[in-house]
Amino acid sequence: MQQLNAIKFTNQGSVTLRVRSEQSDQTSCRLCFEIEDTGVGIAPTEVESLFKAFVQAEAGNKLNQGTGLGLAISQRFVQLMGSQIRVQSTLNQGSIFYFELGVNLPQAVCLASELPxxxxxxxxxxxxxxxxxxxxxxxxxxxxxxxxxxxxxxxxxxxxxxxxxxxxxxxxxxxxxxxxxxxxxxxxxxxxxxxxxxxxxxxxxxxxxxxxxxxxxxxxxxxxxxxxxxxxxxxxxxxxxxxxxxxxxxxxxxxVGKDSPKLFVDSLSPEDLAVMSSQWLEQMYQAAYYVDPEVMNELIKQIPGSKSTLSRSLIDCINNFKYDQIIELIRPLLPNPL
Incomplete structure (x- = not known):
């Protein structure tokens, strides 16, 4: 809220937000917040009533904006966290609003190594x-x-x-x-x-x-x-x-990850696919040539359960868009490839 006020009452110059930490021990620290502006400033006689509800400084009354509740609400929030908003201000030079909060530091936890x-x-x-x-x-x-x-x-x-x-x-x-x-x-x-x-x-x-x-x-x-x-x-x-x-x-x-093994298909040879019928090979070749993964997955289901390595290799290849490798493996087995 005070940052908005700082912008509203600063026609030229700057508005600066600062946050710094001051560590007390290994388990806690203090966070220090400051908002400094080069705005119209606040007269010393007005500082005491600045945080009262429905009360505005002279600059606020001149602008005819707001209800005078912003600083009162902000102060209440900070008080609920165990601190107090304070202000330093010089008329026609600017203001600094600041407060400190004590916080507990998180404790380091040993996490189990993530499974692949x-x-x-x-x-x-x-x-x-x-x-x-x-x-x-x-x-x-x-x-x-x-x-x-x-x-x-x-x-x-x-x-x-x-x-x-x-x-x-x-x-x-x-x-x-x-x-x-x-x-x-x-x-x-x-x-x-x-x-x-x-x-x-x-x-x-x-x-x-x-x-x-x-x-x-x-x-x-x-x-x-x-x-x-x-x-x-x-x-x-x-x-x-x-x-x-x-x-x-x-x-x-x-x-999945940087240490993922090489594609199963890298270890295949045309002889591994020679166990399938010529009709199956022709259909798989055509599906790979025309990039049709749905047909290819249907054909893979026809591979015998005893050839699970072949199934895994081809599925791995499809999911990594290695259609060209499948084509090259089947090509030597076909009499008239495309």
Missing amino acids: KQRVIGIAPGQPTYRILVVEDVEENRRLLVKLLTSVGFEVRQATQGVEALSLWESWSPHLIWMDLRMPIMDGYTAIKRIREHPHGQETVIIVLTASAFEDEREKALMAGCDDFMSKPFQERLVFDKLAQHLGVEYIYTV
Whole structure:
């Protein structure tokens, strides 16, 4: 507040804010605050009443601005913290308002070394093709979630409101639905109720997407029949954790960080891919050539479980945009490559 006053009553010159610390011992210190201006100053006779409520100095009365409460409130705040605002001022030369606060210093804590961060790069071989339905009317949110899920190998479809979601649920039977609550035409609450009323409606896991922190909204969604919640904006790790929790999905991971290992694909040779059929090789080559990660992830699911290293290598390659390496590995195995 006093900084605003300093600016208001300083027509020329400067307004300076200073903060310095004076350490008392290893556990505490004093913080010193000063606001100095080169403004109109305050007469000695007015200093005593300066911090009283609804009282203004002569300069304030001339400007006809404010209520005379600013300094009184500021003083009360500082008093609650155990200090007092003081003032030094010379009429027509400027003022200095200052106060000190005693604070406790934080104590150093030994933190355990952080574990390497892992990032999901694919679905482990030998699992079913998981069908995931994303129901979200905000295009940016919907596209982000769809891209995240398809990039690791989930089969994904999307809807923008409840009626469309019900139609897809009936015709496609997804394993899990990410359901937004607030949508036009038919909202998420109604869509969940309609699904749960169906004889097979309990077979689908429904996780609500919500930006609300209100407990009554969550209770309403639970009463409608949802299985879980995820807050927006969502975190990548939490998305995959929820899928693993409710569907039992197992993933292939890579370590994230400066010490991350080299791509698995660097250790592959054309002979490693020769175990796959010529039709599969042709399709994978075409998908890599035209940069189609969705088709490539679908083809990777056909790799036998005994060749998990091959699956991990190709998934790692897709997630790091190394399509050219896949092309070069397959090229010698094809009679007439592009």
